[in-house]
Every structure is written in structure tokens, then in C-alpha cells.
Amino acid sequence: MDKSIFAMELCFRLVANSPLGGSLRHAITTHPERTSADQRSQFYRFVTDLLLQHLHLAERGCWDYFDDPSRAQGDFDGWSEMLSTQEGLRTGPSPQDPYRPSNRYLTFTMSMLLVHGTPTDRALAGVCDIREADLWRRSTFARILHGVRSMSFASVVSDVAYLVPGDASWGFTPEDLAQPKFQYLRPLMDG
Amino acid sequence: MNTLPFVRKEFVEAPGIVGAEWWNESVQAPVSRRHLLVGSIIATSVLGATVYVLTRPDPTTFDAKPSLDMQRQFGWDFGATDQSFPEGATGQPFDATLLATLADQLRPSEARHRPYYVPTLFQAPSAIPRGLVGDGSDPGKNLRDVLRPVMTPAMRTAFGTGRGIGSLFADLNRDTLVIVDLPGPESIAFAAGASQSFDPTFLFDNWPHPYGVVKAHQTLAAALTLATEFQNASKTRRGDAPGLLVLDRDRLAPYSESPSQFDNRYVAKLPDAASLRSMGYAHVICVVPQDGDPEADDLNDDFVAYQAANLSTRLLGASAFARDNSVAPRPVDATKRDYDDGGTYAYGGSVHTNPWFWHHYALARAIAPARPAPLFRSPSIGIAPRMSLFSGAGAQVAAGSRIRPPAFATTPVVVDKTDGRILGSKWTRSGSWMRSSGSGSG
Numbered sequence: 001m002d003k004s005i006f007a008m009e010l011c012f013r014l015v016a017n018s019p020l021g022g023s024l025r026h027a028i029t030t031h032p033e034r035t036s037a038d039q040r041s042q043f044y045r046f047v048t049d050l051l052l053q054h055l056h057l058a059e060r061g062c063w064d065y066f067d068d069p070s071r072a073q074g075d076f077d078g079w080s081e082m083l084s085t086q087e088g089l090r091t092g093p094s095p096q097d098p099y100r101p102s103n104r105y106l107t108f109t110m111s112m113l114l115v116h117g118t119p120t121d122r123a124l125a126g127v128c129d130i131r132e133a134d135l136w137r138r139s140t141f142a143r144i145l146h147g148v149r150s151m152s153f154a155s156v157v158s159d160v161a162y163l164v165p166g167d168a169s170w171g172f173t174p175e176d177l178a179q180p181k182f183q184y185l186r187p188l189m190d191g
Numbered sequence: 192m193n194t195l196p197f198v199r200k201e202f203v204e205a206p207g208i209v210g211a212e213w214w215n216e217s218v219q220a221p222v223s224r225r226h227l228l229v230g231s232i233i234a235t236s237v238l239g240a241t242v243y244v245l246t247r248p249d250p251t252t253f254d255a256k257p258s259l260d261m262q263r264q265f266g267w268d269f270g271a272t273d274q275s276f277p278e279g280a281t282g283q284p285f286d287a288t289l290l291a292t293l294a295d296q297l298r299p300s301e302a303r304h305r306p307y308y309v310p311t312l313f314q315a316p317s318a319i320p321r322g323l324v325g326d327g328s329d330p331g332k333n334l335r336d337v338l339r340p341v342m343t344p345a346m347r348t349a350f351g352t353g354r355g356i357g358s359l360f361a362d363l364n365r366d367t368l369v370i371v372d373l374p375g376p377e378s379i380a381f382a383a384g385a386s387q388s389f390d391p392t393f394l395f396d397n398w399p400h401p402y403g404v405v406k407a408h409q410t411l412a413a414a415l416t417l418a419t420e421f422q423n424a425s426k427t428r429r430g431d432a433p434g435l436l437v438l439d440r441d442r443l444a445p446y447s448e449s450p451s452q453f454d455n456r457y458v459a460k461l462p463d464a465a466s467l468r469s470m471g472y473a474h475v476i477c478v479v480p481q482d483g484d485p486e487a488d489d490l491n492d493d494f495v496a497y498q499a500a501n502l503s504t505r506l507l508g509a510s511a512f513a514r515d516n517s518v519a520p521r522p523v524d525a526t527k528r529d530y531d532d533g534g535t536y537a538y539g540g541s542v543h544t545n546p547w548f549w550h551h552y553a554l555a556r557a558i559a560p561a562r563p564a565p566l567f568r569s570p571s572i573g574i575a576p577r578m579s580l581f582s583g584a585g586a587q588v589a590a591g592s593r594i595r596p597p598a599f600a601t602t603p604v605v606v607d608k609t610d611g612r613i614l615g616s617k618w619t620r621s622g623s624w625m626r627s628s629g630s631g632s633g
Contacts, residue, residue, distance in 0.1 A: 001218070025209050033199040040197050040213065080201070080212050089207040109210075115218055132615070136273055153197070157218050162203075162210020170206050183402075183451030186273065 002069035002116035003157060005076050006124055008144060009109040010051060011060040011185050014171050020054045021106050024163045040153040044110070047161065048149040051108065055142055059105070060177070060185040063144055065128035069116055079111035080160040088181050093169040104171030107185070110148075110161045118155040123147070138188045252608050253617055255601040258454050259311070261613070262398045266320040267334050270602065270616025271453070274401035275337045276408050282342030283529050285415035290316040290335050296418055297393055300425045303470045304392045304434045307462050312395035312411055334399065341376055341412040347532050349377035352512040353384025355536035356478070359548055360388045365433045367474040368467060372459075372487055373509060374480075375410030375439035380530055381478065381509070382437045383417040386424035389435035396457040397442070397600075403455040404444040417530060434470070436461065440480070440487060443581075448603065456600050458489040458581060464500035475504045476552065482508030488579035495576045504574050505552055513540035 012020060027046055032039070051058075066072060094104060114121045127147030134140050153159075165171060177185070196217035203210055261269045268274065289296060294310035294317075316335050353371075360367065369389060371381045382391040399408035438459050446454045467475070475497055477486055486494055486506060497504045513536060520533035538548040576582075580596040603617035 028209050028211055029204055031199075031211070033202075034195045035197045035213070036195050037197065037215070037217075082208070083201050083203050083210050083212060086203075086205075086208055091207070093206075132272070153215070155218065156215055158200075158212065158214050160201075160210065160212040162208055164208045165206060166204060166209035167206035180449075180451050183449075189273070 001157075003072040003076075004065070004067040004069075004114045004116050004121045004125070005072040005111065006063075006065050006114065006128070006148075007075070007079050007109070007111035008063040008141070008148075009061060009107055009185065010055075010058045010141065011105050011107045011172075011177065012054060012057045013059055014104040014106055014168060015057065018054070018057070020050060020057070021163065021168050023050055024108055025166060028161060028163060037153040037156075040156065040159065041151060043161075044151065044153075045149050047108075047110070048145045052142060052145050052149075055138060055145075058138070058141065058188055060182075060187055061136070061141055062184055062186060063128070063141065065124060067116060067121070067125055072113060072116075076111055076113040076158065076160075079109065080158075082109070082164075083160065083162060089164060090170050090172065090176065093167075094171055094173045094176070102174055104168070104173065105177060106168070106171055107164045108161075109164070110159065112151075112159040113157040115155040115157060120152050120155045124151065136186050136189050137191050139191060141188065252606050254604055254606045255598055256604050256613070258400075258600050258602040259396075259398060259457075261602055261604065261616075262315075262400065262455075263318065264320060265613075267315055267318070267398050268332055268401055271401040272332065275332065276339065276399075276401060278339060278341070278409070280339040280341075282340035282412075282416050283526075285340050285412070286419065287335070289415055289418050290338075293317075293414065293418065297391070297414065297421055299390050299392045299434070300428070301390045301432060301434065304390055307394070307436070307460070307466075308392050309394040309396045309460060312397060312399075312407055313393070313414065315398040315407075315411065318398075338408060338412050338415070340416050341409050342416060342529055343376065345374075345377050346380035346413065347530055348514075348536075349373060349380040349509065350384040350530045351514060351532060351534050351536035352509050353381035354387070355384075355512045355538065355545075356507075357385035357388035359538070359545065360433065365431055366472055367476060368434050368436065368470075368472045370436040370438065370461070370475065370477040370490075372438040372440045372477055372479055372490070374441050375405075375407065376413035377509075378437050378439060379410060379413040379417055382435055383420040383424075383530065385435055386421055387428060388432060390425075390428070390432040391421060391435045391437050393437045394459055394461075395437075395439055395442075396460065397455045400453040400455050402451055402453040404446045404452050405439065405441055405455050405457075407439070407455060410439055420528070420530070433472075438487075443487060443489060454600050454602055458595055458599075459487070459493075461490065461493045463493070464497050464502055467497065467502055468500065473502060475502055476507050477504070478507050478509050480508065481510045484508060485577075486574070488577075489581040491574070491577055491579065492582060494574045498574055503553075506574075507552070512536045512538055515541050518542060 014021065024047065027043060031043055064075065066075060114124065124147060127144055130140050176182070196215050197213045198216060199211050200214045201212040266272070294313035297313055298310070299305050299308050316338070356369070369385070371378050373381060375395070382389075385391070395407065395410060397403075397405055397407050399411060442457050442459065444456060446452055446456060462470070475494070477490070477494070479486065484506070494504045514534040515537045518535040523531045523533040535542065537545040539545065605614040605617055606612070607614055
């Protein structure tokens with residue numbers, strides 16, 4: 001069975017009283033252990049609605065779509081292994097200088113492995129058909145999120161979603177995100 | 192039929208991460224023929240059985256291409272057209288009119304040195320890409336628009352040190368070649384300081400890149416900042432000036448294949464021993480950052496060969512020169528020459544210990560001068576063969592060629608298998624050039 005892969009990661013600036021982190025956490029932790037394809041679709045409708053509502057707070061991100069069966073599984077494994085390795089995560093709360101407060105950030109990542117060539121896969125391929133100059137535009141991320149929002153999960157082989165951090169006090173600092181390991185998250189361009 | 196086919200395979204809830212992975216059991220079996228035909232359309236025509244099929248052949252593959260070739264072909268910011276350099280300006284504005292002619296402006300004055308001049312870096316601002324990557328909708332930025340002036344305290348010190356060594360050689364014979372191998376901007380500043388006595392010959396064989404592990408944009412900016420100094424020195428310098436080969440010590444910077452790194456490294460191309468002899472050189476001094484630092488790995492084979500050909504080859508730590516604060520500073524117009532602090536830099540940190548340079552390096556005078564000795568001993572790091580990724584292990588290498596590790600200075604690209612066309616950098620995160628392809632006839 002040939003597969004395609006889609007992935008998106010967004011980095012949001014944390015603001016006081018924002019429901020973003022708490023709502024994403026609630027959605028992940030309360031989703032049943034065994035569900036239907038419709039319930040998976042509902043989950044992602046809820047998640048993408050949240051992300052779209054807060055897209056103005058997203059400062060960095062990346063997304064992938066590859067219909068290359070030779071790399072799809074490997075790439076998906078790369079995204080999903082974060083759950084087990086937790087590599088690169090903060091190991092404690094991020095310190096805050098009371099005299100020089102700075103921003104804190106969270107990231108949300110989702111990735112899907114799709115059956116190659118299905119209508120869902122082809123529809124997603126069309127949504128992700130973006131010219132190079134627009135790859136990191138906020139409007140491009142919005143377009144793709146709308147595409148994911150209307151996906152049918154009947155032909156999704158596997159999917160993974162995770163929120164980093166789970167506790168807002170562990171949010172990434174600007175210094176964390178300046179490290180080379182986060183360079184793949186590129187600044188979003190307005191427009 | 193299982194109405195709840197999605198099962199949660201993995202779940203984590205921790206302060207650092209909350210997430211889960213689900214698995215669709217209904218698609219884990221081999222896909223039925225009915226599913227295979229979901230993506231296909233079969234049609235017939237009145238002329239006979241024809242098939243119109245939406246196929247998904249894999250049209251692309253990955254390959255590794257020389258980084259500089261890709262930059263020359265598709266632009267200096269290949270694969271990172273939306274990125275720029277993070278540093279802001281730290282120096283006075285440079286003369287932007289020099290950008291187009293920099294390679295010519297900084298050419299060696301002496302004809303004997305010109306065959307070894309490598310103008311690659313200085314050609315970058317005026318180069319025009321030969322092709323377009325992907326759908327050509329994004330040609331990238333003009334390098335000229337993103338270069339920023341650079342001036343650091345380390346550059347000012349290097350300029351003073353260059354002046355110091357230049358003054359030592361001002362009135363001597365011309366049989367000593369000096370090689371300066373400091374971080375790029377400091378090598379440029381050193382060369383500018385020494386250009387009163389030496390003919391600088393630059394060997395920067397790469398281009399800047401937003402993710403370049405070699406920060407060549409800073410070296411280029413330093414050259415632009417100091418270009419006028421080089422031009423003025425060439426007009427007043429004595430004819431037949433000895434050569435000063437200028438290298439960037441960071442040219443072999445660490446690199447690992449990742450989206451955030453571009454391999455713009457290179458190896459130095461030095462003249463061989465026979466060429467040095469033919470140019471009249473009997474001695475080679477290589478300036479390294481600190482006393483005790485070895486020469487860079489890609490120079491070891493050359494230096495061992497020089498010694499084998501009876502060319503004395505010594506290392507000199509730039510740190511052996513320091514400003515003598517007992518000497519009144521020279522008047523300098525800081526608004527025009529912010530790289531010159533007006534100081535006098537001497538071997539051992541004092542004009543009184545300066546003559547010890549000749550004793551330590553046995554170039555002109557072997558008699559210990561009747562003056563206070565420097566606080567450090569005569570440099571003792573010699574040249575010895577050593578193994579590295581750049582060693583030829585004694586193998587005969589063609590003149591102008593250099594040993595390099597596999598995949599050195601290459602960048603991964605996506606190639607169209609049907610025609611070999613380069614579609615873009617492997618790290619350009621998009622599916623836009625991996626579209627489904629369709630074919631049909633009827």
C-alpha cells in the first residue's frame with residue numbers, strides 16, 4: 001500500500017488568558033482511545049478551528065506534503081517519534097526575569113499518513129499545491145488548515161497530534177527557539 | 192465491520208508534551224482492488240480500447256550537488272530565498288559602487304601572485320543566476336541588498352597586528368611569503384593592515400548563504416569595508432612586494448546535513464613548493480590565531496611538502512603581537528577609518544621586544560638582540576604530517592586539486608528523473624514540485 005504524508009507545525013506566542021493551549025490539551029487528552037473516522041474528523045475540525053482562530057499569534061511554522069511513497073512512512077515516523085523520545089523538549093519550567101519579561105511559546109504539531117491516490121489524498125495535494133514564494137505566508141497556513149478541516153479520515157492510515165509544552169509554565173523562550181534545532185520553524189510572513 | 196477502527200497507539204501527558212498517535216485498523220490490511228481503482232479513471236474511445244489513467248509515478252529522486260554550482264546556477268540563497276542574515280550592521284557604511292567591481296579591485300598587484308588569486312567570494316554580489324528553480328516564481332533576493340557593514344574589536348586588533356608585521360618586513364628582502372589564516376573578517380583586517388608592505392592575495396572560494404556554516408557574508412562585508420584601504424596601499428606600496436595569502440580559518444566549519452545548515456565550505460588552494468621557489472620565496476610564515484594553534488587540516492599536506500622542498504615553514508600566533516600602550520597613538524580620522532585604533536602593535540607587546548621576532552623566526556638575524564625578551568618563549572609548534580579528512584597520505588595529487596571528504600561542500604537537491612532537471616533544494620518544505628502527474632491518450 002502506497003502512502004502520502006502531510007505534516008504541519010505551528011509556533012504560537014503565549015498570551016495571558018488565551019484558551020489555545022488549554023483547549024488543545026483538553027481535546028487530545030479527552031479523545032476516546034477507540035474512535036470512528038467521523039470522530040477523528042471532528043477532532044481535527046475542532047483543532048483546526050482553534051488554530052485558525054489564533055493564527056494571528058503564530059510566529060513560526062512549517063508544513064510538509066509529500067506524495068512520495070518511498071519516504072512517507074519514514075517521515076511520519078520522524079514526526080511521531082517525538083512522543084516517545086521527547087527529544088529537544090524543555091526539562092523544566094522556563095525561567096522568567098521579572099525585570100525583563102520575555103515572550104513564551106508553544107508549538108502544535110499534527111501529521112497524517114494517507115493512502116496514496118485516494119480522493120482525500122488528492123484533495124490535500126491540491127490544497128498544498130503552493131508556489132515557492134508563498135510557502136510561509138500566514139494565508140497559506142490558513143488555506144491548508146481549512147483543507148485539513150474538511151478531510152475525511154476514512155483513508156487516513158495513521159495520525160499524530162501533540163502540544164509542546166503540556167504545561168504553559170514550560171513554554172519555549174526566545175532563546176530556546178533560536179537554537180539550530182528549531183531553525184526548521186521559519187517565521188511566518190504576513191499576507 | 193469495525194465501526195471504531197481508530198485505536199490510540201501511543202499517549203503521553205506530561206508537563207513537557209501532551210500528545211497521542213492513532214492507528215486506523217481498517218486500512219492496515221492489504222488495500223483491496225476496489226481501493227486501488229479509486230484513484231484511476233478508465234475510459235474507452237470509439238476508436239478502440241484506450242485507457243486514461245491517473246498515475247502516480249515517482250518522478251523525482253534526491254542527489255547531492257556541489258553547493259557553489261547550485262548557488263551559481265540558481266542564486267546565492269538557493270533553498271532559502273525567504274531567509275536573510277540575522278546580523279545587523281556593526282560598521283560604517285561601505286561604498287556600494289564597489290560591489291560590482293570588487294573582484295577586480297582586490298586583485299593582487301604583483302603578476303606572479305595573480306594565478307593564485309581566488310576571487311569567488313568577491314564575484315558573488317554581481318553574479319546573475321543562470322537558471323530558475325521550481326516554477327521560477329521566486330527568484331530570491333539580491334545579495335547586494337542584504338549585506339551589512341561589519342566592524343568588530345577583533346578586526347581592529349587584527350588590523351593593528353597586520354600593521355605590526357607589515358612594519359617588520361618593510362625594508363627587508365622579498366623572500367618570505369606570509370599566509371594569514373584567521374576568521375574571515377579578521378584575516379581581511381589583518382591583510383589591510385599589512386598591505387603597506389605585502390601584496391594581499393585572497394583565496395576565498397565560496398559564496399555566502401543564509402544558512403551557510405561558513406559566515407562568508409561577514410568576510411565579504413569586511414572586504415567591502417576595507418576595500419579603500421587596500422586600494423590606497425597598492426598605490427604607495429613598494430614594487431615587488433612579497434605575497435600575503437589571505438584565508439578564512441572558518442572555511443572548514445562543522446557541518447551536518449539538516450534544513451538549517453548549508454554546506455558552503457571549501458579547501459584552500461595554495462601554490463605548491465615549486466611555484467613558491469619560482470616566485471623567489473625561501474620562507475613561509477602562517478599566521479594562526481594563538482601561539483600553539485596548529486595549521487588548518489587542509490594546509491598540512493602543503494606545509495609538509497614545503498618543508499620537504501627546504502622551504503622553512505613556521506607558524507606565528509597573531510596573539511604574539513599586542514598594542515604597545517607606551518607609544519602615543521597615531522592621529523586617525525575615526526569617521527573614515529574606524530578599523531584603525533591608531534595603536535602600535537609589536538611582537539611581544541613592546542617596540543623593545545619587536546626585534547626578537549627575527550631571532551625567534553631566524554629569518555634575517557640569528558643574533559639575540561640586546562633588548563628585553565618577550566615574556567613568551569620562541570614558538571615551538573612545528574609542522575608534522577598528520578592524518579585528517581583532508582590528508583592525501585602521501586598520494587600524488589594533481590596540481591590545483593585538493594583532497595576532500597565525501598559529500599564535502601555539497602547540498603541535497605531534488606531531481607526530476609525524467610529529464611534530470613533540478614527542481615529545488617531537498618530542504619524546501621513544500622509539495623509544490625511533487626505534484627501528481629497524469630497522462631492520457633484518446
